Amino acid sequence: MKANYKNWVPKGMILAFFGVALLLFILAAAAGCLVPTGILRALLLILLITGGLIFFGLGIWSLMMYRAFDYNGTRQMARQIIEGTASYVKLPEGGSCLDIGCGSGALGIAVAKRNPGARVIGIDRWGREYASFSKALCEGNAEAEGVSNICFRKGDALHLDFPDESFDAVTSNYVYHNIPSHDRQAILLETLRTLKKGGSFAIHDIFSVSKYGDMKAFLQRLRDMGYQRAELIDTTQGMFMEKGEAGWMALSGSAILTGVK
Known part of the structure; x- marks a missing residue:
């Protein structure tokens, strides 16, 4: 399988x-x-x-x-993005990670494989626009990868059904820019609300001004809130894709928001 x-x-x-x-x-x-x-x-x-x-x-x-x-094609950009984003997550033994907008389970499973002593929860709304993605698909992929330290459930990124400071890490990949919102920075704050003190985050998305506003100001806001580290790492300069490639794909502004609370 x-x-x-x-x-x-x-x-x-x-x-x-x-x-x-x-x-x-x-x-x-x-x-x-x-x-x-x-x-x-x-x-x-x-x-x-x-x-x-x-x-x-x-x-x-x-x-x-x-x-x-295409995961099975020549370019395999999705695989590079998933593995690259997962590499930013280091969970303690017995720790936990929340993957938001898990889709087919790729990022959550990659994190779980890298952190076998931790537990990962993947959530998604699995809407009609991505009808081929489902909880059953995620579970089947976890089984195929031999990963047992992950589970999946329905969830809403705008209103996470978890208490403050529940997880040692939070992750997401290309999710929030798809959510209709006039304030996507608020969605980020809702995500980071669930992160424990000292926990890490790795969120990959299209952080353009048109979609997120002033991200430099947002990073400073996180630092003012007491975050130990917060940075935006451009992934369009050869990390996951070249600048020209990001341009024709309409992915300019792709970056990883990462840091420690």
Whole structure:
């Protein structure tokens, strides 16, 4: 049995982009044959062909993204990100870690494998937008990896069902930027609320100004709150991806927020 961590780029989305493009091109061909020559036909052709090209381009882009993040492909960016983020987590014997937005279980399982004497809890809402991800998938992947020190449950990143200072570490990978919010820094604070004094955190996401606001000010805020260390490590300068690669993937601003409380 082999673990199946899926791909965060859904195959259905790729097929939908190409399907819409094909439909628009067919409609353009039909309009060219059936609509009388004139301004209306010209406008229809422009709109339909332009729309078809846009969706075809989106299809190509999403297919390239899928290949880059494929665990079994050549690039295997997802594997590099997971293993790289997990390497920042060192748990004490008998310690615990909360992985938020665990998806298919990849990051939580990687942390559990690196810290066999600790316990990891992975939570996720497993919504319709990622229908192929589920609690059963996570559990199957843990079994396939031979990892028994991890469990999975439903949870909400906005309102974590855990008391303050419950965990020795908290982790997350590419989750919070997907949550509709005008204040994602508040989501980070809700996560860090569950971290014990002296505990560590490693959160990988797209920390752009448009999504998170001023992260330098946020880091200073953490230090003012008494955090021993807080830093943002750019992962787009060759760590997980090159700057140009991050640009075409729309992942500019990717970084690991890490430190110690």
